[in-house]
Amino acid sequence: MRHAAVGVDIGGTKLLMIAEGKDLETPLARRLTTGPSTGPADIEAAVRAFLADNSLKPTALGIAVPGLVEDGQVKISDVLPQLAGWRGIHHNGGPQLLVNDIRGALAQEAAGLATTSSAVVIVCGTAVGSAYLCEGRVVRGSRGWAGEIGSMPVRTPQGVKRLDDLAGGGAIVRAVGKPPEEIHDALASGDPRTHQIVNAAGEAFGLAIASLVNILNPDAVRIAGGTLGYAGYADTALAMARTHALPELWDVCAITRIGATEPVVARGAMRLAVAAAEGQEWVRQYV
Secondary structure, eight states, X not given: OEEEEEEEEEOSSEEEEEEEOTTOSSOEEEEEEOOTTOOHHHHHHHHHHHHHXXXXXXXXXXXXXXXXXXXXXXXXXXXXXGGTTOOOOOOSSSXXXXXXXHHHHHHHHXXXXXXXXXXXXXXXXXXXXXXXXXXXXXXXXXXXXXXOGGGOEEEETTEEEETHHHHSHHHHHHHHTSOHHHHXXXXXXXXXXXXXXXXXXXXXXXXXXXXXHHHHOOSEEEEEOGGGGSTTHHHHHHHHHHHHSOHHHHHTOEEEEOSSTTTHHHHHHHHHHHHHHTTOGXXXXXX
């Protein structure tokens, strides 16, 4: 049996598991597909198989979920509704930590920021989420749920919609009517309808970035998520954000894409779980 820290990122379209530790020559990873019907039993079976197949005993297990987390329980998850009420995986290894996925990304990115930084992390995958630091402290809100920017109401000609329904990857898939692989192909071939849908989604995401810059005055904004991979989406979003952010606030803010996008949430969950196992107090503000 090999000991390692394990991070799990549960998303609307994928489940990513990673393991790192002194007993491993190189980090291990496994990626599986998820969907709206994915439930706790599916996730628990996948994680247990990952551990068993690699003879792993977790020294710490960090699990990041796309939804509101309170007192170690998933309260609600729009993209994976069956996770509501879930308390994570029961196992005989080291301690487990359950955290919101964007908070996990924030924890990972915070490791490279100044201790007094005011920062925003925005992830656009199936849906859109965000998390914030204000002078080095996590902005939590009264119940610890601050950051649900995907639920921000936006007026459109079709009525008021949520940002998720305008900018998220799930919204693009529904609007185009094709799976992500075919959307990439359509963009590469220059299909005008697909480009129009993706650019409109990028504009909505860019306005959300500008709103956070204007409201929070951060010194750093880090963006990530699979939806940024659609051709034209990220460029359109950044152009829109630059246009609508106050110039004075924009000029003092470094806007960057997170380099290792796919593992950032899983690594953040792992970092938090390891720190929690060591009794580090700073973890409390993230969970």
